[in-house]
Amino acid sequence: MTEPALVARRTGVDLTEGSAAACGTFGELLQGVLPDGTGFLATFPITHGTRAWFRYHRDGPPRVYPAHKTKSLRLTRAMLAAAGAHGGGSLVLDSDLLVGKGLASSSADLVATARAVGSVLALDTSPAGIEHWLRPIEPTDGVMHPGIVLFDHRAVRLRDRLGTLPPATVVAVDEGGLLDTVAHNRRPRRVPPGLAAEYAALAEDLTAAVRRQDLAAVGAVATRSARLNQQWLPKRNLEALVRIADALGAPGVVCTHSGTMAGLLLDATAPGHPGTLAAARSACARLPGTLSVYRSAAPSATSPGSTHAS
Numbered sequence: 001m002t003e004p005a006l007v008a009r010r011t012g013v014d015l016t017e018g019s020a021a022a023c024g025t026f027g028e029l030l031q032g033v034l035p036d037g038t039g040f041l042a043t044f045p046i047t048h049g050t051r052a053w054f055r056y057h058r059d060g061p062p063r064v065y066p067a068h069k070t071k072s073l074r075l076t077r078a079m080l081a082a083a084g085a086h087g088g089g090s091l092v093l094d095s096d097l098l099v100g101k102g103l104a105s106s107s108a109d110l111v112a113t114a115r116a117v118g119s120v121l122a123l124d125t126s127p128a129g130i131e132h133w134l135r136p137i138e139p140t141d142g143v144m145h146p147g148i149v150l151f152d153h154r155a156v157r158l159r160d161r162l163g164t165l166p167p168a169t170v171v172a173v174d175e176g177g178l179l180d181t182v183a184h185n186r187r188p189r190r191v192p193p194g195l196a197a198e199y200a201a202l203a204e205d206l207t208a209a210v211r212r213q214d215l216a217a218v219g220a221v222a223t224r225s226a227r228l229n230q231q232w233l234p235k236r237n238l239e240a241l242v243r244i245a246d247a248l249g250a251p252g253v254v255c256t257h258s259g260t261m262a263g264l265l266l267d268a269t270a271p272g273h274p275g276t277l278a279a280a281r282s283a284c285a286r287l288p289g290t291l292s293v294y295r296s297a298a299p300s301a302t303s304p305g306s307t308h309a310s
Helices: 070-083 105-121 127-134 181-186 193-211 215-231 238-248 273-284
Strands: 017-033 039-057 062-065 088-095 148-152 157-163 168-174 252-255 261-267 290-295 307-309
Touching: 017 105, 017 193, 017 215, 017 252, 017 261, 039 105, 039 193, 039 290, 062 070, 070 088, 070 105, 070 127, 088 105, 105 127, 127 157, 148 193, 157 193, 168 273, 193 215, 215 238, 215 252, 215 261, 238 252, 238 261, 238 273, 261 273, 273 290
Parallel strands: 062 088
Antiparallel strands: 017 039, 017 307, 039 088, 039 148, 148 157, 168 261, 168 290, 252 261
């Protein structure tokens, strides 16, 4: 595969400002290890995300606001250096993704940064290009790709594009605390051959379910994956959520495999959805934790084309 362009496509910096956005993901529909030892995950894009604004300055170093977003500052410096652009600029990030919960907040920050900075410097911000920019920084969720994808988060590389699903809602319960997702995902997992084979079968089942728009089958895979993940990062509310899903006739349960949240997966197109949503909220409010609601992102919201430069 040809490496993405590492230099600006025009001499100098003609544009001075760029903005972009990137969505988060409510954990993963599936996460596991394949028989060849590759760790993988399946994204579930949501409407919450990060917005980035970048203004190029020929004088002065690059700065990021808020100042603690140091990974985005590191990425900005790398892109400026690759473009041969002297000076720096101001990068402003605004996110409505909770940090340390498994919602891909860091990945969304970095993808939005790459898109905004790249739009000014005329660098490659295609999904494959963004994979290249993010690979030296940290293991990353696949939110640079539109729709649902199978993604090798450690190698920061796409495995397969699955497509999109009908609109869905997640009624989530956050069990509290913060988790260092990067550190968690770097821990080696000893997965016996039988379990690795099951993960491979679940990946095939999920691929087929998404492509035929079968949210019930997707929910079955997500529920199984959440249960398998209990051996690494247990959610104390999981079985209660499964019982609520069964009682409501919901497709299943989805969790943040490297986070603190799990929730009911609901079909937003189903007849009576407002009533089901209200019942789900009421039932989940009785569980220990903090209640929140997330909605799946439409394909256009996850598109890499959501940038603007001037």
